[in-house]
Amino acid sequence: MDKPVNNKAWFLVLPVLVLVAFSAVIPLMTVVNYSVQDTFGNNVFFWAGLEWFEQALSSSRLHDALLRQILFSVIILAIQVPLGIFVALNMPKRGFWASLCLVLMALPLLIPWNVVGTIWQIFGRVDIGLLGYTLDKLGINYNYTANAIDAWVTVIVMDVWHWTSLVALLCYAGLQSIPDAYYQAAKIDQASRWKVFRYIELPKMQGVLLIAILLRFMDSFMIYTEPFVVTGGGPGNATTFLSIDLVKMAIGQFDLGPAAAFSIMYFLVIMLISWVFYTVMTNLDKREEMQ
């Protein structure tokens, strides 16, 4: 039988709680207050009840944005996770080339979001951008400002370029922590390359991989700056993801009530997914400790 946990140490985090309350909880409360009211400015509010929530739940505009968002997150995870693992497996293990690879891999991570957006915005232009110009000369009709598929491809390739290194670096760290004895044992058993990957490397990477997936999922689910800079949500609404739509609603149209209702639902979805990931991760840790 386990001993009851003494939770009194939690009181020591009270100062942090006060800070978080100031920077996150109180603003969030304001959002909740806005979500049940309507305003025409001047800090004058009218009670609207649950109207905005009902409106948001049945709004095809939001459904479309949500579907686009999920599709985007699924696609970039499906590309970045296997690619990141592949890169990590093929990186040099030690020496000069390992350091060089690490620095090169870390570079895209250091570039601010809006700069990444600007780089790709110019890179993809047919008149002055290298990518757009080359594709045009090869006879491929590429125009991310007019064609929805081209816009999607650009945004996805940009995200892959920006963030695959994160997955790769995390997996690399996971791989480095595997003791040589495992590989020697596999060699004695004449295990194939695939079996080494499947039964040694993949299970050992599980923890960091989950963190990588969680980080990439959250970031891609909340993505705003890069697609906003590159496509502005267009052409039409083709790359209008949830946060772009939210900002349009809250700041563009100044519909504070509907935007607040929408952001609460957005927040709930993110909280649910984070909780699931967190629970899975902590339980994996516990299981590993027990083994």
Add this chain to the structure above:
Amino acid sequence: MNLTWMAWTMPTAIFFLVIAALLILMTILAIRYPETPRVGVLRIETTRGDRLFISLLGSAFICLAWLAAFGAPLWGGLILCLVYAAAVFRWV
């Protein structure tokens, strides 16, 4: 204290007061009756606090589903939430 900048309304104030009261209650319970985590139907270890979190988060989704299916008012959804919370505290 002037709270108009936060656009408070009575219903939202009651909503947050209930949550605050629940948190305070949980704190008092944790001090008076320390507990061990247990493994329930979800096969994960949960404490009272975890179960409260699961209840609240689940309730939010139940209310949204109710709103999508039947519209306002939410009383039916609220009853469903209480049943759900009771089940979470009993079995999760």
